[in-house]
Amino acid sequence: MSAQPKIRLRGLTKAFGDKVVLDGIDLDVMAGTSMVVIGGSGSGKSVLLKCILGLIEPDAGSIEIDGKNILALDRAGREEARKHIGMLFQNGALFDSLPVWENVAFGLLAQKKVERRAARAIAAGVLAQVGLADSVGDLWPSELSGGMQKRVGLARAIAAQPDVLFFDEPTTGLDPIMGAVIDGLIVDCVKKLGSTAIAITHDMASAKRIGDRAAMLFKGRIVWQGAASELMDSGNAMVDQFTHGRREGPIQMELRK
Amino acid sequence: MNAVLDFIATVGRAVLGACRATGHLTLFALEGLSHLFRPPFYLRAFLRAMLEIGFLSLPVVALTAVFTGMVLALQSSTGLARFSAESGVANLVVLSVTRELGPVMAGLMVAGRVGAAMAAEIGTMRVTDQIDALTTLSTNPMKYLVAPRLLAGLIALPLLVLVADILGVLGGFIISTLKLGYNTGIYLNNTINFLQTEDVVSGLVKAAMFGFLVSLMGCYHGYNSKGGAQGVGAATTSAVVAASVLILAFDYVLTELFFAR
Structure with a gap:
């Protein structure tokens, strides 16, 4: 070691x-x-x-x-x-002014400059990884239950594939x-x-x-x-x-x- | 003796506190402005702020302006009846609205409507860790949240005031001609003859300043709020009160700059 x-x-x-x-x-x-x-x-x-x-x-x-x-x-x-570094916050800390998919793809849009349309597809893939359907992407964070918010928070944390x-x-x-x-x-x-x-x-x-x-x-x-x-x-x-x-x-x- | 010292200490603490707050605020404003010149830029955030501050404030600013113009005509005609009332009323309405009341009324209405909403939104983002989350997602919160709002305030309010100027003068015109029975042509003539470019421009410069102040107060108090729902409430109140007081104070300063001979 x-x-x-x-x-x-x-x-x-x-x-x-x-x-x-x-x-x-x-x-x-x-x-x-x-x-x-x-x-x-x-x-x-x-x-x-x-x-x-x-x-x-x-x-x-x-x-x-x-x-x-x-x-x-x-x-x-x-x-x-x-x-x-990716971070899952205690209460999710999702951006409630943005739909779920944009929350998930936020880091990608902010730093790697993927196209918005491509980001939507990537977000769907990441949401699937945490067991959420594609349709969840169009909801707003306030419409989700606590468990779903945690999942979206997790999806957002892992979307940019941090070390x-x-x-x-x-x-x-x-x-x-x-x-x-x-x-x-x-x-x-x-x-x-x-x-x-x-x-x-x-x-x-x-x-x-x-x-x-x-x-x-x-x-x-x-x-x-x-x-x-x-x-x-x-x-x-x-x-x-x-x-x-x-x-x-x-x-x-x-x-x- | 102790009472005197206590008193001096209290005054001193208050003065130091005020200095510290002014310093914080200045640094905050400068940092926010500096992000307007360094990429990346958030066009969507800016457009959203323009919509919020400018377009959605149109109804309330328009109504305020029309009624202000109407009241001005009514009040001034009683006072000016003994003199040459017709030219006096037109003159008073158009100068008051473009120089003073358009920018100030629009500024105060926007402070109440937008400043409060801004402080509440950013304050909630602060207490629910959303601002920290922005940082962890490679986004500078000053650049993403504050800079677009400052710029939008700076641009949107002059546009609103332009509308307010027109509607305010229109309000005065309606009352003067329909209710007070002044001659339409002479009234319009008087309005146009008295109006000078500098009246409108000085009002628009004031408006830009007021818009900036409203955004700055909303962002600053929201950004630095702490302590849950109560903290956000306090931030909202502070934002509106501070913006309103600053608007009136800067109105005086700018008037002094423009018109004092």
Whole structure:
């Protein structure tokens, strides 16, 4: 295992005011594998993804993709790097002023300058990959159910065939069956594209289905890393408490009295 | 002593806050404008904004203009009855409408109609991560969302005001001739004789400025909104209030520039 990791984070730190959200994150994700990051609400999971995407500027540390530190790149370099990353947002974040097919083909229309007519056909193909009929392409995002919105969001993320895929709580707000369906689609897409994936979630069933490896984030630090299959019996007291949903344990919820 | 210091501190904080906000806004405006000169350009987004700001505002601007012209004729004829009323009314209507009321009324109506909608749309996109999603899809949100709207505001409002000018003068003409019984030919003659190019042009320049301000306020407040539905609501209110106040303030400044001798 001397291969260089696809994504390598070192000492990533971010604070908002005096609230430290990321406190020196070190994380490696090997090419073609899926990393699941678990952690409670407010543990900094979303901020971690937004830092890698360049939506939030970290205070310190490095983010290397294919060995290149993207924080050291200029604006054009970052935009170039971002073209190879697809992201599925927590609530889909579909553009509600555009029909579904244009949502799916948005990245293609924006960067590769395909003709609109060709884009329509490509969108139909991508929609089929996530199990949606061609006719869905003419609907508006607000006309779709939550599960369908997630599928369209997934289709939009994979349309430009990115090397790296991010999933922000892909199953939150879905029923368990739809959650399993989305997980299945995610695994299929990642395998088919050969992409490297990072998913953040607090749904254990989903974490085991999507991930090859897993890491737990607590108070801005990685407190455990291991194979995703070991999540339920990791031997780490914090992970055990989290995955089994126990109230008592090393993690104390800070509630106001 | 402490009370005095507290007071000074409060004033100081407010002043600093205002400076910071002005700086943010200026940078935002400059960045938005700079995207108008750097490709790629989003023609569809621009045309959509033109439709929204210009064409769909036509009915409300037209109605406002007609009634404003009618009221002007009615009010001024009572006041000017003692003097040479006929030429006075025509003069007052045509100058007020082209220089002042056309641009200001159209600006305020568009601020209410379009500024609010813009802030709400962009604000919702912000709080539902759609703006972040644009970035992840290799699209600069300032270029895609803000620049086309700024340009559309700049172009659409002068066109609207041209329509408003014509309808405002028409409103005054209808009341003067049908209700007040002035002679049609003399009234028209007076209108045309008094009207000069600079009256109309200064009004159109004002309109371009007001249109830009409305778009800028809608985009700026929407873009920087946070905190869900309440945040979007607050952004919408701020956009309309700020645009309206700025329109009146800049109206004064521009009038000073054009007409003060």
